Amino acid sequence: MAYPSDLRYTKEHEWVKPDGKGAAIGITNHAQELLGDIVFVELPKVGAEITAGKPFGSVESVKAVSDVYAPISGTVTEVNRELASSPEKINQDAHSAWMVKIALKNPAELNSLLSAADYEKFVAEEDSH
Amino acid sequence: MVDFNGWDMPLEYPAPGGIVAEHNAVRTRVGIFDVSHMGDIRLEGREALAAVEHISMNAASRLAIGQAQYSALLYPQGTFVDDMIVHRLGEDDYLLVINAGTREKDFDWVREHTRQFQSTVRNLSDDFTQIAIQGPRAVDLLQKLSEVKLSGVKFYWLTRGTVCGLPDVLITRTGYTAEDGFEIYVPGDEKTSAMVWEKLLQAGKEFGSAPCGLGARNTLRLEGKLPLYGHEITDTINVWEAGLDRFCKMEKPEFIGRAALEAAKAEGLKRTLVGLEMVDRGIARDGYKVLDQSGEEIGWVTSGSYAPFLKKNIALAYVPPPFRDPGSTVNVEIRGQGVKARVVPTPFYQRPKRP
Numbered sequence: 101m102a103y104p105s106d107l108r109y110t111k112e113h114e115w116v117k118p119d120g121k122g123a124a125i126g127i128t129n130h131a132q133e134l135l136g137d138i139v140f141v142e143l144p145k146v147g148a149e150i151t152a153g154k155p156f157g158s159v160e161s162v163k164a165v166s167d168v169y170a171p172i173s174g175t176v177t178e179v180n181r182e183l184a185s186s187p188e189k190i191n192q193d194a195h196s197a198w199m200v201k202i203a204l205k206n207p208a209e210l211n212s213l214l215s216a217a218d219y220e221k222f223v224a225e226e227d228s229h
Numbered sequence: 230m231v232d233f234n235g236w237d238m239p240l241e242y243p244a245p246g247g248i249v250a251e252h253n254a255v256r257t258r259v260g261i262f263d264v265s266h267m268g269d270i271r272l273e274g275r276e277a278l279a280a281v282e283h284i285s286m287n288a289a290s291r292l293a294i295g296q297a298q299y300s301a302l303l304y305p306q307g308t309f310v311d312d313m314i315v316h317r318l319g320e321d322d323y324l325l326v327i328n329a330g331t332r333e334k335d336f337d338w339v340r341e342h343t344r345q346f347q348s349t350v351r352n353l354s355d356d357f358t359q360i361a362i363q364g365p366r367a368v369d370l371l372q373k374l375s376e377v378k379l380s381g382v383k384f385y386w387l388t389r390g391t392v393c394g395l396p397d398v399l400i401t402r403t404g405y406t407a408e409d410g411f412e413i414y415v416p417g418d419e420k421t422s423a424m425v426w427e428k429l430l431q432a433g434k435e436f437g438s439a440p441c442g443l444g445a446r447n448t449l450r451l452e453g454k455l456p457l458y459g460h461e462i463t464d465t466i467n468v469w470e471a472g473l474d475r476f477c478k479m480e481k482p483e484f485i486g487r488a489a490l491e492a493a494k495a496e497g498l499k500r501t502l503v504g505l506e507m508v509d510r511g512i513a514r515d516g517y518k519v520l521d522q523s524g525e526e527i528g529w530v531t532s533g534s535y536a537p538f539l540k541k542n543i544a545l546a547y548v549p550p551p552f553r554d555p556g557s558t559v560n561v562e563i564r565g566q567g568v569k570a571r572v573v574p575t576p577f578y579q580r581p582k583r584p
Contacts, residue, residue: 136241136248137249137250140510140511140512140535140542142511160512161248162247162448162534162537163240163444
């Protein structure tokens with residue numbers, strides 16, 4: 101799997117796509133592979149504050165429930181409503197199935213996230229355990 | 230792979246493409262499961278029937294040779310040691326198929342409580358590789374590999390015959406998926422097991438078969454409301470609460486647990502197993518609390534999941550009897566929030582009658 105280089109990543113398997121003063125957030129292809137068939141997505145409402153490192157939603161597959169952690173802090177400006185009725189979009193194309201868009205509180209937080217190459221290395225190490 | 234009671238087992242297989250695909254292969258075509266983790270206890274001898282009748286809540290005396298029945302081993306309190314399928318293999322020859330996680334406990338229990346009878350008890354759990362072939366096309370798949378006329382074996386009956394060139398294989402028309410299907414018991418050595426598994430996968434291709442892991446096994450049995458030890462049935466749940474009345478034969482003069490069940494029946498039910506369907510968004514999971522409209526805790530979820538064939542979020546739960554009627558509404562506490570659910574008739578899924 102090639103991880104898109106215009107995204108930034110976390111060790112909790114979320115991705116961030118910066119876009120000016122905002123960013124889109126989703127979970128990585130590796131995360132969807134670990135979860136299996138995704139059947140339910142719970143997301144915050146527009147206007148909600150999310151905080152880096154804290155859960156802001158959850159994803160459920162047939163076999164597991166998993167929190168989704170905010171990679172960066174900000175205010176939710178948009179929620180991907182399509183995921184409520186078609187959560188399988190995440191399985192089909194994790195890196196385009198964004199969950200929320202936020203207005204960044206502190207753009208400098210982006211610098212602490214992993215590059216595609218670093219994330220790929222992290223996943224490879226995790227897999228070898 | 231996951232550790233399941235000491236067995237390294239797949240939750241799902243790579244090829245079919247997930248639990249949902251495996252599940253629906255069984256509902257519409259056929260799935261193949263390695264269920265070798267199940268335990269097998271053989272009871273033989275002049276008083277084998279009396280021994281089985283003493284430890285089993287169902288009536289083994291009603292079994293013809295070649296017939297099987299669902300039953301359970303009970304504690305004197307009327308609660309569950311385990312559930313099982315009792316197979317009558319011969320005149321005084323019974324095979325009890327039990328759960329993986331309770332194998333040693335069950336074997337010790339059976340041996341201990343049948344000492345007074347002239348019968349031998351053997352733990353054959355490691356002798357067999359048990360494979361389940363399940364789904365509407367199971368009979369067609371297995372028939373390609375067997376000389377036995379399988380259409381002549383009725384549901385919950387068994388036979389012996391050649392499978393994959395192996396002589397005298399035990400073939401039972403049983404399963405844990407709420408579909409038609411078979412379970413076969415072949416020699417447990419690796420070479421034979423792998424040969425049979427491969428042949429089944431090959432023979433299944435024309436039917437669109439799928440190898441199925443523990444994930445699909447769980448969602449399939451949940452749709453069919455088939456109980457799972459440690460969830461719907463435990464050492465603190467009795468037969469009436471679990472709703473397994475029709476497998477418990479109180480007309481038998483004696484079996485372990487009978488007296489307590491008689492007393493429990495007179496007292497009335499404190500809780501009962503019901504089926505829930507989520508009304509609001511959310512999936513009830515094992516162990517989640519069930520609340521009434523005022524937020525008071527009234528019970529708990531024993532099993533819950535997205536149901537891949539029904540495409541609904543369903544659960545089984547213990548609640549007080551006033552909430553048992555279909556249409557009653559309760560809340561399930563999901564991550565601190567009460568999420569509305571409705572009591573529905575069970576089983577959630579029943580296989581269509583086929584000619």
